[in-house]
Amino acid sequence: MEFGLSAEQRLLTDSVVRYLRDLAPLSRVRQIADGGRADDLIAGITELGLPALLIEDTHGGVGLTALDACLVAEVLGYHVAPVPFVANAVIAPTALRLAGSPTQQRAYLPKIAAGEMIFGAGLSSRTGARAGTGVHVRNGRLSGATRFVLDFAADAYIIADSDAGLHIVMADAAGLERRALETIDRTRPIGELIFTDTPAEPLPNAAGAFATILALGRAALAADTLGAAQYMLDQAVDYAKQRHQFGRPIGSFQAVKHMCAEMAANLEPTRAFMWYAGNSFAALPDEAPRLASHFKAHISEVGTFVAKTATEVHGGMGFTDLVGLHYWFKRIGFNRQMLGSPERLREDVSG
């Protein structure tokens, strides 16, 4: 019995931590959030093998597990990394592996692994469709709209229709209108896709596979929140040790100390939750979707609490752009709503 990370898993996350610490500090995140290009970082994480993570070696990937993807997502969240991951490296490879034809797998997986193609994902038709959205299929072509498409700056998209289907749509397809959407989280490009009789390539085995595909996307977003919340807690603790008022560090006041303790007490158990939920995709596949939903719902509540509390520990500086804590605050807020808010997830698991 061993419930913990392997040496290989630590090596993997360490390599991503080192890369992001050196090449994606807050100053670089700011440039990209303000409209700068992220090409070098995307090339860098491709070099590290991130898009290839969940792709089998027969298709040019490294064939790692859902838990490994969660561990990487956690690191990306910790660094608010402005790079594609949840759609491109998690949802798209999983959709192709579980729902795609062998031909589709051969065509697209090696390109994702090599960084030659980036995939976005628009699943909103199936994760809480709002008025004005929904994707319908007629004669193999798509009509309608999907919003808040993840990893929007992509060459192709995995699109969920309003029934049970999944499709590949090329970014330059006829009848596809792409509208970038600004969100609170400027570390990730997001947009709307409007389909007018748009040609699409269906994934033949979507019906039975969708729950797992969605669950993995949820687990990765949840892991991103865990990382972002851990960063905010670490910063709050450091600040509470350094900042002096009334002649002593503010972290020696119980009011501040207890805010930090409450953050840690709520956050630390979510790490084991992530390990268990991530591991369940391999060990307990039937339970994985329910565990992933529960994990995302739970970490979203904890993350929201940590985001607010860590900001408060920083006092007025927490509210400024200068310290930049808001990038993490917003990333946590973004992850909370994407692919299912806590209320919706709890509704899903209560059946």
Add this chain to the structure above:
Amino acid sequence: MDLTYGPEYDAFRAEVQAFLAANRAHAPADARPKDPASIRWQARLIAQGYTARIIPAAYGGAGRPPDILKSRIIAEEFASAGVSMGLGGQGISMLVPTLLEVGTEAQRAQFIAPTLRGDMVWCQGYSEPGAGSDLASLRTSAIVDGDDFVINGQKIWTSTAHIADWMFCLVRTEPQAPKHDGISFLLLRMDTPGIEIRPLIDMTMNRNFNEVFFTDVRVPVTQIVGKRGDGWKVANVILKNERDSLSNPNAALARLNALRDIMREETIDGDRLIDKPAFRDRLMRIEGRVMALLFNDLRVLSSQLNHGQDASLARMVVKLQGTELRHELERLAIDVMGENGLAYGSNPYLRDRGSWQYAYMFYLGLIIGGGTSQIQKNIIAERGLGLPRESKLATA
């Protein structure tokens, strides 16, 4: 990542299950001190190696080699079968491990076996009216006079003092020493002249706590555990264990499942409780928190089995999170029952013998007892996160 226990342990689990199936009829619903059925059940469990498992047979234990997974399997199977794990109490959970660690051979021989059998019931004399969270400021004094300590003072929150045969307690023997260095750990008979016990009824209306008053109580100097002035260290040998045992997430899971059953069975305005979205959302929110603590517990267990895994912070949060969660879980049960949730005592509409109402209040007691939630937060902040210790106000 390997969550299996392996074939040897699967076989052991089957053995425990078979024992439970064959013997559960003999188990008391709730093991109580001095209850003959509970004492017989305790003897059966020791013989089987399911309680007092790793305590040497020479001291009346089961004498099995330490095996964290087997202990875990026993606890899991008894919990899921809802069968009593035998006698508890502070003698068995706290004094026995203390004596094994720091007692003399004579003390082990005299006290451990009868305590494990249930023939010798103990109470713990630590807290005082003026020494709660700041336990080390305790003032009950013990002064040497001839071959005896002479004790004067008062203890409070003393569970089972009214039925106990013996007390283990902390007293001040070195009034000149710094507060942590002036304490000794003594053992005394509860029928010693000069001891007065007064009940302290708690909010559940149970008589479990007591106040204990000492007036010139004479205790032989040999009844000390460790050296004079070492009492604080002796007490801390096992204080950590107490905190963990108050908040077992497997017990929370069993309660959650029982609550879900109530919500499926009972109706309000003709609708099942589970079909009410607000109740259902609260239930699922609590289920998520139970899962977090279950997996956290698994991580702590794994860190005990595999060197190099650090779960110290994970362990530090267990008492705080576990007791707060249980209190909320029990409260949800009362809320979903509505007016029936107010039933208590002899009310014919009482469900589950009032266990939800009782536990709701009892867990508020546990949030306070064994190191309050606020003390837990200080520990997490100072030892877990490295925040500066509270600066002490200058005493006037």
